[in-house]
């Protein structure tokens with residue numbers, strides 16, 4: 001069973017003593033998962049060989065493909081019979097050979113019939129279906145295929161996830177503490193770390209799929225005292241959804257801020273603005289300088305390294321030492337420098353992939369409302385029935401997107417993933433969730449809700465409009481409290497950057513993927529496709545594509 005993660009295994013008493021506080025802390029933080037780790041019974045006789053780096057590979061499921069097996073068997077038997085016939089034909093006369101070929105024909109016909117029957121039975125579970133999106137008779141089979149897909153390939157074991165989170169929390173806390181202390185030395189007129197960190201992304205929103213090996217963490221920065229960020233929408237610069245960050249000094253803009261302005265600001269319309277590029281570069285260098293001390297302090301627990309690409313947040317790689325935790329997954333943690341601009345809202349550098357407008361792209365920032373999204377999700381969780389399947393729907397849809405993406409040709413393949421980004425899927429889910437009664441999201445209706453989500457996305461793609469859920473939305477539920485400048489911002493279309501043809505193609509492929517889901521799952525889940533990890537950690541691939549220059 002591939003879905004079952006290896007149970008806890010501890011090899012040394014010393015490691016246990018060291019590990020326990022961390023795991024206990026994680027249990028308290030995350031409210032489940034890691035907390036039970038210390039109490040899990042050891043698996044089998046202890047002291048086995050050290051586990052490989054990635055338990056998710058422990059058991060790819062090998063299934064016999066009936067479609068291939070039966071024709072092969074038929075061909076093999078026919079060949080055997082022919083050989084037998086030829087040998088006999090050589091020995092006996094013409095007449096005898098004539099008589100012998102009758103049972104041969106009968107045998108072959110029977111085998112062929114068997115083969116056809118087997119193919120029909122094997123194919124009944126899925127395969128492309130004509131007509132409507134779903135035929136009533138096959139709903140059970142489709143649901144079964146999706147459930148199996150979820151359990152075997154998508155679901156992340158809470159145990160392993162708890163361990164990974166605890167580990168990441170420990171290491172990042174050390175690094176941030178070191179970076180904060182060191183930041184105080186250059187003097188009060190530089191940037192510094194606020195000293196905390198904010199866990200965001202799917203691993204912390206309970207919709208991570210596959211393996212708990214990628215994490216996103218915001219690292220809030222602090223401006224010099226008496227200097228305040230003043231974010232504004234950057235519409236006049238022609239970029240929707242981007243912000244500029246002006247600065248206001250209480251009591252005027254005295255000359256003593258000059259060193260700060262020279263180090264971190266660009267001039268825009270005659271005024272000083274915080275530059276995302278300069279801040280990011282400073283942050284990268286700063287973390288690199290602190291890494292040595294932290295690496296030394298953590299050497300008993302893990303090996304850490306930092307990869308730095310220009311224009312991207314640095315990625316911290318963590319490889320746990322073999323005796324420290326039981327689940328030896330190596331982890332990649334994106335550390336994103338963030339300027340706090342209000343309650344649970346941050347400005348972060350825009351990803352370099354976005355087409356940026358020409359004037360001063362280094363002055364532009366993106367809004368990161370991940371913490372607000374977490375609040376919305378927990379608010380929804382309270383309102384929805386206990387067995388609500390909305391997160392499972394999101395996970396399954398992400399899984400299908402990734403599977404389908406493997407079978408597409410290149411220019412379309414990367415666009416497919418970019419159009420149907422996790423953020424787009426999540427936004428669609430939010431809109432749909434807030435439309436209807438939340439009782440409808442009970443686990444029993446998984447298939448119906450998933451289909452709703454697919455159809456909703458299809459309509460958005462056809463209309464080429466999916467609005468940002470937070471920006472410029474005046475009717476947000478009261479659980480999310482946004483400052484006025486965001487509520488009054490111009491609404492942002494998340495699909496505006498893509499051309500119509502691409503969106504049409506994506507809509508078509510999406511429906512296709514949904515209709516053929518069981519077939520696609522079967523096809524791309526064969527060992528041949530499972531061997532190279534379906535989607536290696538995004539952070540790692542990004543780092544590989546652009547090797548560090550510094």
Ligand SMILES: *[C@@H]1O[C@H](CO)[C@@H](O)[C@H](O)[C@H]1NC(C)=O
Nearest residue numbers: 201216366367368369370423
């Ligand atoms: C915030 O940052 C996380 C991590 O990089 C990212 O997944 C998310 O999409 C960002 N949110 C927005 C609104 O850009």
Ligand SMILES: *[C@@H]1O[C@H](CO)[C@@H](O)[C@H](O)[C@H]1NC(C)=O
Nearest residue numbers: 431434467469473475476477
């Ligand atoms: C704005 O928020 C409401 C929920 O209060 C939601 O139903 C609606 O879809 C949101 N608008 C957009 C454009 O996302």
